[in-house]
Amino acid sequence: MEMLSGAEMVIRSLQDQKIEYIYGYPGGSVLHIYDALAQQDTIKHILVRHEQAATHMADGYARASGKPGVVLVTSGPGATNAITGIATAFMDSIPMVVLCGQVPSTLIGEDAFQETDMMGVSRPVVKHNFAVKHPSEIPGIIKKAFYIASSGRPGPVVIDIPKDMTTPTDKFKYVYPESVSMRSYSPATRGHSGQIKKAVELLLSARRPVILVGGGTVGGRASAEATELARVLNFPVSTTLMGIGGFPASDRQWLGWPGMHGTYEANTALHNSDLILSIGARFDDRVTNATEKFCPTAKIIHIDIDPSSISKTIAADVPIVGPAKSVLLEMLALLAKSDTQPDAEALSDWWAKIDQWRQRHGGRYVRNENGSLKPQQVIEALYEVTKGDAYICSDVGQHQMFAAQYYKFDKPNRWINSGGLGTMGFGFPAAMGVKLHYPDAVVVCVTGEGSFQMNLQEFSTCSQYSIPVKIVCLNNQSLGMVRQWQDMNYESRHSQSYVKSLPDFHKLTDAYGHKAITVKTEAELIPALEQAFALKDELVFLDIYVDPTEHVYPMLVPKGSMRDMWLSKTERT
Amino acid sequence: MRHIIAVLLENEAGALSRVVGLFSQRNFNIETLTVAPTEDPTLSRLTVTTSGSDRVIEQITKQLNKLIEVVKLVDLTEGDHIEREMMLIKLKATGQHRDEVKRTVDIFRGQIVDVTSSIYTVQLTGDQGKLDAFINAIGGAYILETVRTGISGIARGDKILSI
Numbered sequence: 001m002e003m004l005s006g007a008e009m010v011i012r013s014l015q016d017q018k019i020e021y022i023y024g025y026p027g028g029s030v031l032h033i034y035d036a037l038a039q040q041d042t043i044k045h046i047l048v049r050h051e052q053a054a055t056h057m058a059d060g061y062a063r064a065s066g067k068p069g070v071v072l073v074t075s076g077p078g079a080t081n082a083i084t085g086i087a088t089a090f091m092d093s094i095p096m097v098v099l100c101g102q103v104p105s106t107l108i109g110e111d112a113f114q115e116t117d118m119m120g121v122s123r124p125v126v127k128h129n130f131a132v133k134h135p136s137e138i139p140g141i142i143k144k145a146f147y148i149a150s151s152g153r154p155g156p157v158v159i160d161i162p163k164d165m166t167t168p169t170d171k172f173k174y175v176y177p178e179s180v181s182m183r184s185y186s187p188a189t190r191g192h193s194g195q196i197k198k199a200v201e202l203l204l205s206a207r208r209p210v211i212l213v214g215g216g217t218v219g220g221r222a223s224a225e226a227t228e229l230a231r232v233l234n235f236p237v238s239t240t241l242m243g244i245g246g247f248p249a250s251d252r253q254w255l256g257w258p259g260m261h262g263t264y265e266a267n268t269a270l271h272n273s274d275l276i277l278s279i280g281a282r283f284d285d286r287v288t289n290a291t292e293k294f295c296p297t298a299k300i301i302h303i304d305i306d307p308s309s310i311s312k313t314i315a316a317d318v319p320i321v322g323p324a325k326s327v328l329l330e331m332l333a334l335l336a337k338s339d340t341q342p343d344a345e346a347l348s349d350w351w352a353k354i355d356q357w358r359q360r361h362g363g364r365y366v367r368n369e370n371g372s373l374k375p376q377q378v379i380e381a382l383y384e385v386t387k388g389d390a391y392i393c394s395d396v397g398q399h400q401m402f403a404a405q406y407y408k409f410d411k412p413n414r415w416i417n418s419g420g421l422g423t424m425g426f427g428f429p430a431a432m433g434v435k436l437h438y439p440d441a442v443v444v445c446v447t448g449e450g451s452f453q454m455n456l457q458e459f460s461t462c463s464q465y466s467i468p469v470k471i472v473c474l475n476n477q478s479l480g481m482v483r484q485w486q487d488m489n490y491e492s493r494h495s496q497s498y499v500k501s502l503p504d505f506h507k508l509t510d511a512y513g514h515k516a517i518t519v520k521t522e523a524e525l526i527p528a529l530e531q532a533f534a535l536k537d538e539l540v541f542l543d544i545y546v547d548p549t550e551h552v553y554p555m556l557v558p559k560g561s562m563r564d565m566w567l568s569k570t571e572r573t
Numbered sequence: 574m575r576h577i578i579a580v581l582l583e584n585e586a587g588a589l590s591r592v593v594g595l596f597s598q599r600n601f602n603i604e605t606l607t608v609a610p611t612e613d614p615t616l617s618r619l620t621v622t623t624s625g626s627d628r629v630i631e632q633i634t635k636q637l638n639k640l641i642e643v644v645k646l647v648d649l650t651e652g653d654h655i656e657r658e659m660m661l662i663k664l665k666a667t668g669q670h671r672d673e674v675k676r677t678v679d680i681f682r683g684q685i686v687d688v689t690s691s692i693y694t695v696q697l698t699g700d701q702g703k704l705d706a707f708i709n710a711i712g713g714a715y716i717l718e719t720v721r722t723g724i725s726g727i728a729r730g731d732k733i734l735s736i
Contacts, residue, residue: 184583308632
């Protein structure tokens with residue numbers, strides 16, 4: 001049997017787990033591990049410039065591939081810097097394993113240099129965390145960490161590794177476990193057949209149904225099944241912000257996404273529906289608006305792998321705990337055998353109403369006559385130039401909403417954004433993580449000049465590893481979403497939402513050895529995008545000046561129902 | 574409504590902090606909490622009393638179940654159950670009140686477990702209501718110190734919480 005040090009076990013376990021990339025930053029407590037890393041070449045390490053970026057890179061990769069991303073950071077500030085990225089992954093149920101150094105176990109609790117109680121600090125934002133108490137536990141803990149992170153409702157798992165657990169001279173027997181069995185953790189593998197049958201009966205008797213496709217459909221790799229179900233039933237589909245791509249946006253049955261900045265037709269259809277089939281959506285406050293006014297006539301079938309998501313904010317009539325894919329397959333099988341058909345006449349009336357609602361707003365915006373750009377038209381041009389086939393990794397703010405509204409995603413795992421935590425600075429490193437794993441894909445970070453500056457140091461990482469992502473920066477010289485709320489709720493007092501001294505992004509990009517293109521007019525837009533995407537091996541930063549006064553619409557009216565929306569600065573439902 | 578939730582959890586460092594953290598993190602309320610290892614040293618049993626609407630209690634049990642180290646749990650208040658709490662209470666016992674205190678202790682079937690010339694230390698077991706009633710009967714002026722364990726509970730009959 002092989003004898004390895006704890007540090008070697010960490011690396012060996014990751015190899016046995018078939019990990020290709022880890023993202024991290026060295027420091028005192030993880031030096032033994034970094035030394036073990038240097039003595040092999042199967043795992044590639046990406047040295048970021050800030051630990052937060054390491055977590056977002058791992059996260060972006062995980063969202064695109066469905067596999068857990070891996071992060072390695074040191075104790076203290078290394079670990080706390082990773083927290084924002086861990087919390088981001090936690091809120092969106094993204095599988096991730098974060099290995100954190102810790103001061104030697106003999107010093108824990110003594111306020112040692114670079115000591116932080118990472119178990120305590122991370123506890124509320126992880127699916128689980130482990131502290132290593134003996135080096136021989138390392139392979140078992142790593143195996144469990146990957147199992148927990150990627151099974152059931154996925155999420156981040158932290159492993160806290162005191163430095164003396166990795167001492168190079170202390171060798172122990174190494175065995176990587178083949179399987180995991182935990183008496184206290186057994187996520188559902190299929191839904192309850194009785195409940196599924198009840199759900200199918202409700203589906204077949206619905207007159208005004210809407211299928212709500214959530215992040216659990218995309219994360220649960222169930223988009224094909226959800227799409228088939230929607231087509232078999234001829235039901236309208238709304239995909240939540242996290243579920244975008246879970247049903248093709250170019251399909252006639254797609255209504256857009258619901259909620260705060262959802263489409264008029266999705267929100268109105270949900271409000272008037274008599275049945276909502278929710279597939280891995282969690283009725284987040286940004287979707288429901290006032291819960292007591294939420295969809296008053298709708299019965300709710302709620303499929304979720306996590307029982308605590310069901311009836312948390314909106315009571316479910318038919319709860320189904322299970323993985324979206326297997327539940328949907330079971331539903332499809334029942335439908336195939338069923339003698340009953342959906343009520344075609346009722347559905348045709350329902351579709352006629354929906355088509356009317358589609359006319360009301362339809363994502364319209366007014367272009368400026370002076371040739372200056374509206375943010376929406378930049379996204380439309382991006383869609384056109386990339387032929388709708390890019391990975392779009394978004395930051396957080398108005399540009400995120402515009403990107404989600406105007407880029408039409410036909411495939412799952414292509415829309416990558418921090419939906420739950422709303423982490424500014426997420427988009428750029430997430431795009432880097434995607435691009436590393438999918439070098440032939442077109443990977444775009446849609447950002448704003450506010451968000452981008454929260455992780456712009458990663459320009460340097462992109463130089464080091466030649467990561468040619470394209471950055472579309474909607475530069476409105478202000479924190480657009482904050483400004484919009486100030487316009488609407490604070491009589492346009494723009495408290496701290498104006499960024500006074502922006503850097504010269506052109507020079508900044510140059511300084512890191514990348515290419516920048518500045519766009520100020522409509523005429524320059526398409527040629528600039530075409531030029532950027534033609535430069536396949538270069539990181540290109542597109543600094544695109546857009547109208548700072550633009551607002552995102554529709555917008556739900558606070559404390560209202562789903563049908564209460566602002567459709568423009570002056571028009572309300 | 575008050576609920577008593579009994580939880581079997583892995584007897585591991587940090588497991589308790591996950592339970593306590595969950596309550597504060599999700600704005601759930603804890604009235605009492607007791608925890609100790611069981612006859613199986615790998616398991617701890619925790620009893621928590623809490624209150625909230627049905628929706629909140631449902632969330633509490635679901636969120637507890639989601640903790641990786643929680644093996645099993647049951648809401649004891651959903652069925653017949655026995656609940657007990659133990660109190661140690663130090664009482665002023667001087668002059669004419671010394672006998673009165675002793676009589677009250679007897680009525681509540683408490684035991685005097687320590688005595689000085691001016692103090693009785695009393696041990697009393699029962700449900701929360703009984704302990705509260707004793708405190709009322711003695712009166713605040715005579716109470717020097719109290720310590721209560723919080724509620725432990727178990728289902729009546731053949732219902733068993735085990736793995």
